[in-house]
Amino acid sequence: MKHHLMYINGEWLGGDLEKLDVINPANGQIVGSVPIGGEEEANVAIDAAYDAFQTWSQTTAYERANYLKRLYELMIEHRDDLAQTMTMEMGKPINESIGEVTSAAAFLEWFAEEGKRVYGEILPTHTTSKRLQVWKKPVGVVAAITPWNFPAAMLARKMGPALAAGCTIVIKPSSESPLTAIKMIELCEKAGFPKGVINLVTGSSSKIGKAIMENEKIRKVTFTGSTEVGKILIEQSAHQVKRLSLELGGHAPLIVLNDANVDLAVKGTIASAFRNAGQTCVCANRIYVQSGIHDEFVEKFSEAVSQLKVGNGTDVNVDIGPLVNRASLEKVSHHVEDALSKGASLMTGGKLITKDGGTFYAPTVLSNADPSMVIMKEETFGPVAPIQKVETIEEAIVLANDTPYGLAAYVFTDSIAIGTRLIEQLNFGIVGWNDGTPSAVQAPFGGMKESGVGREGGREGIEAFLESQYVSIAIS
Known part of the structure; x- marks a missing residue:
């Protein structure tokens, strides 16, 4: 077992601190440890980032792009090693881990180029004695708080635009899966980023978070995690009016209409609902199938899900x-038991799988679901797909929108007219139309309502790390 360290101002530190073990959820074995840092370590990292910002922000977009491109190349070169680390620390199937590392590297490549496309403006003037301009400037030191379920992609999606914009960064990875982030920072060091530009602190979320929210040198916080924590960050940010980007919880509806290609819908629903064992914020959490094809869909879907291999x-x-830990296993079990007690029918799965001491749950399909069930209202974060029959498109829309969340939604229909009108009425930031995996590097990712603030990825992704400065020049 390797004892890993934190990375602050170009040095690996924390060897003298108490250690936190990282557990492989597939077998309960310890795969590494990290230092338990707190406010002191976080503030040292913030100071380092603040000092480095004074010079990093003055480099050209081309210089910053070269660093990011080198990091991209290193991630592709070390893709299999990164993927193996990810699978060992949080259980994701190795093929998904390889795909995530590839996607994470693509974010770095994208923002390396997008940093060169940060344009100011020359505004039309109201008088001949002035010239009006808008300049774009990096917001300052950024704190990035990343989740356990996509430890590489979420870090790259935050780090890439921040560095490309000219910001420096302090990273707090999840204690459930910090090793992937540490591996990525090792590659950052190899890529030659100047000291202090990138810093990583592991340990107590509450203590490190306290330092981040109280230290005036942090001007922006980018966070992916639960809506409950996001609301706390909003309250804490008010004291210094820190800028926030928040990608929070979801409870994605998936609608299958009578004219849909059933086989395509089954394939797309499995891709959405069971990716990473259902542990994604954009998973299809509740499925609404129109009555005309309901029975055919349930039969084919249940059969396909029953063939998924667990291990x-x-x-x-x-x-x-x-699943990532015992608490997640208990939550999934509770959701399924509650649904069954209220009349849901178990089509496949519905049980714990005892295997090598891991936290496995059988991929599960429930039919006859209804809004009284907890699973139709709360995010499950597990491999369970509840299905409710609907009669009309209007009914499906009402049920889909009946949630405080608005991150992702999915629609399966072969009608351009119906699909267009339906999507126009769905209050979600991301919609997959006949597509169970709509995320893309070049597209904005984020939600409406309680699913967050701001967008990551795409052209909009870098704007969150920039300030617009208006300049009025008086000339004689």
Whole structure:
């Protein structure tokens, strides 16, 4: 077992601190440890980032792009090693981990180029004695708080635009899966980023978070996680009016209409609902199928789900890995038991899988779901797909929008007219139309309502790390 360190101002530190073990959820084995840092370590990292910002912000977009491109190349070169680390620490099937590392690297490549496309403006003037301009400037030191379920992609999606814009960064990875982030920072060091530009602190979320929110040198916080924590950050940010980007919880509806291609809908629904064992914020959490094809869809979907292989993610043939911890296992079990007690029918799955001491749950399909069930209202974050029959498109829209969340939604219909009108009425930031995996590097990712503030990725992704400065020049 390797004892990893924190990275602050170009040095690996924290060897004298108490350690936190990182557990492989597939077998309960310790795969590494990290230092338990707190406010002191966070503030040292923030000071380093603040000092480095004075010079990093003055480099050209081309210089910053070269660093990011070198990091991109290193991530592709070390893709398999990064993927193996990810699978070992959080259970994701190895093929999904490889895909995530590739996607994470693509974010770095994208923003390396997007940093060169940060344009100011020359405004039309109201008088001949002035010239009006808008300049774009980096917002300052950024704190990035990343989740356990996509430890590489979420870090790259935050780090890439921040560095490309001229910001420096302090990273707090999840304690459930910090090793992937540490591996990425090792590659940052190899890529030659100047000291202090990139810093990583592991340990106590509450103590490190306290330092981030109280230190005036942090001008922006970018966070992916639960809506409950996001609301706390909004309150804490008010004291210094820190800028926030928040990608929060979801409870994605998936609608299958009578004219849909059933086989395509089954394939797309599985891709959405069971990716990473259902542990994604954009998973299809509740499925609404129109009555005309309901029975056919349920039969084909249940049969396909029953064929998914569960096991240790290091096996290339595994489709479903473990849940991240025991608490997640208990939550999934509760959601399924509640649904069954209220009249849901178990089509497949519905049980814990005892295997090698891991936290496995069988991929599950429930039919006859209804709004009284907890699973139709709360995010499950597990491999469970509840299905409710609907009669009309209007009914599906009402049910889909009946949630405080608005991150992702999915629609399966072959009608351009129906699909267009339906999507116009869905209050979600991301919609997959006949597509169970709509995320893309070049597209804005984020939600409406309680699913967050701001967008990551795409052309909009870098704007969150920039300030607009208006300049009025008086001339004689």
